[in-house]
């Protein structure tokens with residue numbers, strides 16, 4: 001169970017979703033989703049495959065439109081934003097997706113400098129270098145500066161992917177299955193990194209995962225998505241110390257995967 005919650009500000013809501021609906025044809029995916037993420041809080045979203053976790057993330061980042069409901073992110077009503085405002089908002093969100101999508105032909109340092117040079121003009125080379133060194137240090141990979149992505153392990157690539165989002169100093173991090181495909185030791189390291197990022201960069205985060213260890217270690221709050229709604233939200237213990245058969249079936253389901 002996660003302890004010592006670092007500076008969560010429960011008076012400030014950074015993601016506020018109310019009555020969210022989304023269908024694709026007759027496939028009713030989200031059916032009345034409510035979710036609040038507070039400043040500095042890590043919220044884990046658990047749910048079986050196909051329950052709409054990725055759809056939720058895409059709606060939060062303005063890649064998909066909801067059918068109904070409100071989606072407020074950092075004080076902005078996302079579905080109402082024009083392209084320009086959406087771009088501004090996305091700059092404040094760090095996306096850590098399953099495939100870190102680093103550029104193979106660039107060194108780690110060049111990969112990290114790339115978003116900064118593209119988005120923040122007028123930075124000197126020294127400033128860019130300093131920013132790269134800072135985020136590499138934050139993810140514990142200072143020695144990888146001149147390496148190519150192909151020379152790194154899966155866990156190291158994941159770290160560099162996270163570093164590349166941190167260089168833009170995001171207010172919100174969205175992690176999509178951060179430990180998928182990693183061995184247990186590397187998964188533990190990534191879970192630790194997610195918490196370090198939360199503390200050091202004061203980020204708020206949504207973490208989508210099937211990995212209960214990841215949920216337990218990183219989540220200040222767990223939200224369980226089932227049949228298009230969050231059926232339960234609370235601490236890991238609130239959720240899993242229960243005789244509720246729906247929750248128990250989810251728990252067992254995970255262990256036999």
Ligand SMILES: Nc1ncnc2c1ncn2[C@@H]1O[C@H](COP(=O)(O)OP(=O)(O)OP(=O)(O)O)[C@@H](O)[C@H]1O
Nearest residue numbers: 024027029047048049050051052053054055056210
């Ligand atoms: N652009 C789209 N067009 C049509 N259907 C879609 C689209 N995006 C998602 N869906 C459908 O929405 C449902 C939820 O998909 P989603 O990818 O959000 O699931 P998920 O919970 O993230 O699953 P997993 O854990 O396997 O990644 C699925 O039935 C999927 O087929």
